Amino acid sequence: MLRATITDIAKEVNTTAATVSRALSNHPRISEKTKRSVHAAAVKLNYKRDRVASSLRSGKTHLIGVIIPSAEINFFGSVVHGIESIANAHGYGVLLFQSNEQRAYEEKGLENFLSARVDGILVSIAKDTKDYSHFKQIRSRRIPIVFFDRVKDELGIDSVVIDDYRGAFMATEHLIARGYKRIAHISGPLHLKNFYDRLQGYKDALKAKKRKVDQTLIYNGNVSIESGREGTRHFLSMRNPPDAIFATEDFTALGVIKELKEKGIRIPRQFGVIGFANELFGEHITPTLSTVDQQTIQMGKSALKLLLNIIDKRGTNHETKQKVVLDPLLICRESSAGKSK
Amino acid sequence: MLRATITDIAKEVNTTAATVSRALSNHPRISEKTKRSVHAAAVKLNYKRDRVASSLRSGKTHLIGVIIPSAEINFFGSVVHGIESIANAHGYGVLLFQSNEQRAYEEKGLENFLSARVDGILVSIAKDTKDYSHFKQIRSRRIPIVFFDRVKDELGIDSVVIDDYRGAFMATEHLIARGYKRIAHISGPLHLKNFYDRLQGYKDALKAKKRKVDQTLIYNGNVSIESGREGTRHFLSMRNPPDAIFATEDFTALGVIKELKEKGIRIPRQFGVIGFANELFGEHITPTLSTVDQQTIQMGKSALKLLLNIIDKRGTNHETKQKVVLDPLLICRESSAGKSK
DNA sequence: TTGAAAGCGCTAACAT
DNA sequence: ATGTTAGCGCTTTCAA
Numbered sequence: 001m002l003r004a005t006i007t008d009i010a011k012e013v014n015t016t017a018a019t020v021s022r023a024l025s026n027h028p029r030i031s032e033k034t035k036r037s038v039h040a041a042a043v044k045l046n047y048k049r050d051r052v053a054s055s056l057r058s059g060k061t062h063l064i065g066v067i068i069p070s071a072e073i074n075f076f077g078s079v080v081h082g083i084e085s086i087a088n089a090h091g092y093g094v095l096l097f098q099s100n101e102q103r104a105y106e107e108k109g110l111e112n113f114l115s116a117r118v119d120g121i122l123v124s125i126a127k128d129t130k131d132y133s134h135f136k137q138i139r140s141r142r143i144p145i146v147f148f149d150r151v152k153d154e155l156g157i158d159s160v161v162i163d164d165y166r167g168a169f170m171a172t173e174h175l176i177a178r179g180y181k182r183i184a185h186i187s188g189p190l191h192l193k194n195f196y197d198r199l200q201g202y203k204d205a206l207k208a209k210k211r212k213v214d215q216t217l218i219y220n221g222n223v224s225i226e227s228g229r230e231g232t233r234h235f236l237s238m239r240n241p242p243d244a245i246f247a248t249e250d251f252t253a254l255g256v257i258k259e260l261k262e263k264g265i266r267i268p269r270q271f272g273v274i275g276f277a278n279e280l281f282g283e284h285i286t287p288t289l290s291t292v293d294q295q296t297i298q299m300g301k302s303a304l305k306l307l308l309n310i311i312d313k314r315g316t317n318h319e320t321k322q323k324v325v326l327d328p329l330l331i332c333r334e335s336s337a338g339k340s341k
Numbered sequence: 342m343l344r345a346t347i348t349d350i351a352k353e354v355n356t357t358a359a360t361v362s363r364a365l366s367n368h369p370r371i372s373e374k375t376k377r378s379v380h381a382a383a384v385k386l387n388y389k390r391d392r393v394a395s396s397l398r399s400g401k402t403h404l405i406g407v408i409i410p411s412a413e414i415n416f417f418g419s420v421v422h423g424i425e426s427i428a429n430a431h432g433y434g435v436l437l438f439q440s441n442e443q444r445a446y447e448e449k450g451l452e453n454f455l456s457a458r459v460d461g462i463l464v465s466i467a468k469d470t471k472d473y474s475h476f477k478q479i480r481s482r483r484i485p486i487v488f489f490d491r492v493k494d495e496l497g498i499d500s501v502v503i504d505d506y507r508g509a510f511m512a513t514e515h516l517i518a519r520g521y522k523r524i525a526h527i528s529g530p531l532h533l534k535n536f537y538d539r540l541q542g543y544k545d546a547l548k549a550k551k552r553k554v555d556q557t558l559i560y561n562g563n564v565s566i567e568s569g570r571e572g573t574r575h576f577l578s579m580r581n582p583p584d585a586i587f588a589t590e591d592f593t594a595l596g597v598i599k600e601l602k603e604k605g606i607r608i609p610r611q612f613g614v615i616g617f618a619n620e621l622f623g624e625h626i627t628p629t630l631s632t633v634d635q636q637t638i639q640m641g642k643s644a645l646k647l648l649l650n651i652i653d654k655r656g657t658n659h660e661t662k663q664k665v666v667l668d669p670l671l672i673c674r675e676s677s678a679g680k681s682k
Numbered sequence: 683t684t685g686a687a688a689g690c691g692c693t694a695a696c697a698t
Numbered sequence: 699a700t701g702t703t704a705g706c707g708c709t710t711t712c713a714a
Contacts, residue, residue, distance in 0.1 A: 003482075003691095005690095005691060005692085006691070006692070006693095007691080007692095015700075015701085016700075016701055016702080017691085017692075017693090018692095018693075018694085018700075018701065018702080018703095019699085019700055019701075021691095021692065021693060021694090022693090022694095022699095022700085025693090027699095029699055029700085030699065030700080031699060031700090034699080034700085048452065048455045048456045049456055049691095049692085050397075050456070050458060050690090050691055050692070051456050051457045051458065052393060052396045052397045052402060052457070052458050052690085052691080052692090053397050053690070053691030053692040053693090053706095054691075054692055054693075055393045055692090055706095056391075056393045056394050056397050056690090056691080056692075056693095056705095056706050056707070056708090057691080057692045057693045057694080057705080057706055058692080058693060058694090058706085059706080061393060063436075070422060071412070071418045071419070071421040071422040071425060072415075072418055072419050072422040072638075073418075074413075074415055074418065074621070076418075077412045077413055077414075077415065077417075077418035077421075078412070078413050080412040080418075080437070081411060081412040081413040081439065084412060084437065084438070084439050085439070088438070088439075088446075088449075093436050093438075093453060093457060094436065094437050094438075095404075095434050095435065095436055095437075096421070096425065096435050096436075096437045097425070097429070097434075097435075098422065098425050098426070098429075105429075108429075111389060112434060114389045115389045115390055115391070115392045116392045116393070116434060117391060117392065117393050141344075254625055258625075279621075280415075280620075280621065280622055281621055281622035281625050281626070284595055284599075284622050284625075284626050285622070285625050285626055285627065286626070286627040297413075344707095346706095346707055346708085347707070347708070347709095348707080348708095356684075356685085357684075357685055357686075358685095358707085358708075358709090359684075359685065359686080359687095359708095359709080359710080360683085360684055360685075362707095362708065362709060362710090363683095363684085363709090363710095366709090370683055370684085371683070371684080372683060372684090375683080375684085390707095390708085391706090391707055391708070392708095393706085393707080393708090394690090394706070394707030394708040394709090395707075395708055395709075396690095396708090397689095397690050397691070397692090397706090397707080397708075397709095398689080398690055398707080398708045398709045398710080399690085399708080399709060399710090400690075
């Protein structure tokens, strides 16, 4: 039992493939009568349009390639959820590819997408990526592409991010407002803009409140529970230790909390902690973790919407690059409730 | 600047498209010399095989369609991670589709995949699905399909699951071994085989240890923090309350723990708790949550391997349905450490 | 070992 | 409003 083709339908209703094709895609100059009979025959023969053939002819695959570092990471799963919901509503399929945080895979993913002739590409850059020539190739081929979360502004590629700077600013300001005096920061790898911006937001929030930025209160971590622990041990060994930590990411903050609890330091009475990411666990640990929400689903939706705009506008030479910046959301929970608590 | 085609390469090396095609796919009867010059020209012209054209001609898209309830759920993200890793290694692309736990979307996803002419389909059935006719259609079209985690045996479709029964048995047995006397269970929706099997595993573990199965110690929940809380409140209000709960899923277990803590009941000294799923948060809450790991990545890998086998064997009428059952892994943490602790 | 030719199923330019 | 024709880029007989 073979798949029905438009030719089969054409025979069934005594017309030609071209008319059937037009009827099925709701061409305005096809009579209602023909459309009806074609649709009826399509249903009868259980016809499904062959997207492969359609793509070959039309040059549009209605496929979006998405590269994420890992589907295992909740953050990206959530963004993909947002992407998918919009894609689906617009008749696009999502081709998923994981870079495993490695540039080599990232490049392979892009080549796959080129080969699959996707209509557009969404990428969150791998940690490992420091050379960006593979993206330049995409641009030179004029494939619509949008970065999300992990971006590289210098490439002049459209992007959707949350305002890491502002989120960090808010988090730090919040710790100050809750009465913490010496606020430290555990950063992430600073070659990634997200973490760099968070560091700047932290510094500027201190300055804005007339506090000195103390370089000894900045510990360079690598976004892990262990680096949260290490940073905390480091800070606690100082002559004049801090009384609060803004961690660049929730897992780091988790390490901070674990270490503080082991040392018998009470949170938030003696020590304040805030993270960044709004990971699921933050709500359920003790004390619950204050953090900054990254609007993941919205990020996915915005990124795909932006991409679809670019796809639609192609040809039109509106070469203005867009950067969508989403507002982070401060989430105050127990871990930063203040010294009076 | 247009994409290079095999015809361009053919011109470059003074041969025909057919030879180029064969050279690029490493056809055995093409001379090494030709292969080398063709490959050189391909690199020079920055040629990428057009998968769309290739698919149309060959009938193989090298695309796998994957339907999951939601990419936001960690479990499925993790399985997708496993699927992707194998797909990638075998030159397959992964088309992702979310059912949002709804049958209507699930059906739409299948139709999309049919239309995209994917070589095979992987599905984890939506909670909402109670009528399975859409899957029967896939089977009648002889598209290779494999279920994972959420399966329906009656359809005679290959599947990969973990042994929910055994996991539940192990969890219950573990609570008994740790000295808990009256062990209750909070179940999930029993029309889903997973939860039904876990209930059976719970019952049989009790029987195996010569304990009576007490129907009043089984609370029918719906896999949520709130249902964990409700179940716990229910049990605690009994004249003769239990001293341990095996929750059918980690979020339910989390609700149990939250409720117990609020009531001032000490875990694990007074009350034991174990969940199922090995969600990320379990390791980080207080007390840490004992649970059963579901081998998510392995599940994804096995499901895709099974699917690839079926794809390769098509035509061969080896119509024996396979059911891969993975071993669950008991993870003992604080919440079930025993009454003596 | 290579070439010639056909065609996968669809869409679009051109014609009527 | 519909038919005719060509062709997207590739793979695959068949022939040499």
